[in-house]
Amino acid sequence: MAVQISPSILSADFARLADEAARVEGVADWLHVDVMDYHFVPNLTLGLPVVEALLKATSTPIDCHLMIDDPDRWAPGYAEAGAASVTIHAEAAKAAVRTLRTIRAAGARAGLALNPATAVDGYEDLLPEIDMLLVMTVEPGFGGQRFLDMVLPKVSRARSLIDKHGGQVWLQVDGGVSDETIERCAEAGADVFVAGNAVYGADDPAAAVRALRALAENA
Numbered sequence: 094m095a096v097q098i099s100p101s102i103l104s105a106d107f108a109r110l111a112d113e114a115a116r117v118e119g120v121a122d123w124l125h126v127d128v129m130d131y132h133f134v135p136n137l138t139l140g141l142p143v144v145e146a147l148l149k150a151t152s153t154p155i156d157c158h159l160m161i162d163d164p165d166r167w168a169p170g171y172a173e174a175g176a177a178s179v180t181i182h183a184e185a186a187k188a189a190v191r192t193l194r195t196i197r198a199a200g201a202r203a204g205l206a207l208n209p210a211t212a213v214d215g216y217e218d219l220l221p222e223i224d225m226l227l228v229m230t231v232e233p234g235f236g237g238q239r240f241l242d243m244v245l246p247k248v249s250r251a252r253s254l255i256d257k258h259g260g261q262v263w264l265q266v267d268g269g270v271s272d273e274t275i276e277r278c279a280e281a282g283a284d285v286f287v288a289g290n291a292v293y294g295a296d297d298p299a300a301a302v303r304a305l306r307a308l309a310e311n312a
């Protein structure tokens with residue numbers, strides 16, 4: 094699968110989201126939108142009304158990462174609104190299969206996210222139900238954290254399981270992805286890379302996306 098880069102707007106200027114989205118349009122494959130609710134993670138960001146506004150403001154497909162307590166209730170709304178990808182957390186979902194199927198039925202790609210401490214083997218049965226597996230490489234909740242090297246064996250294990258099931262599922266990594274860590278993630282088998290600080294902390298976000306892509310492609 095070709096390398097895909099998904100800049101996280103968590104590190105962008107929330108007062109100028111449309112402009113920030115425009116800075117990576119045509120260069121990034123996705124725009125990663127972190128929805129946090131103060132419950133599943135100790136941070137609060139934005140919800141469906143802001144995602145709806147962003148959908149009108151950018152042509153870049155939106156990759157919604159729901160770090161919320163009740164994804165079974167809220168995830169379908171993001172897919173129905175037009176997010177191209179909606180990811181729910183395995184630790185939060187109580188009816189994961191039903192919710193993932195609802196996301197797909199609404200026309201979005203369905204993703205399943207795993208916190209650093211959550212083993213991937215317990216979720217092998219869900220691979221046919223998803224289009225993307227997100228392996229968190231920091232504890233979810235905040236941008237700008239240090240990449241957790243200890244998660245890399247899980248990325249490799251996820252790659253093996255995905256390949257065993259036909260290799261259709263994309264493997265996303267999120268947290269601390271930068272020019273210093275992206276090659277290790279790519280070598281471990283990731284193909285979709287979320288980057289917040291490494292993109293929006295750069296003077297030229299579009300150039301940062303290009304540089305990250307080149308590093309991952311050459312790893």
Ligand SMILES: O=C(CO)[C@@H](O)[C@H](O)COP(=O)(O)O
Pocket residue numbers: 101102103104125127158231232233234235236237238267268269270287288289290291
């Ligand atoms: O989901 C999250 C944080 O919980 C991320 O999407 C962050 O936005 C990544 O930011 P960086 O670690 O790349 O700065």
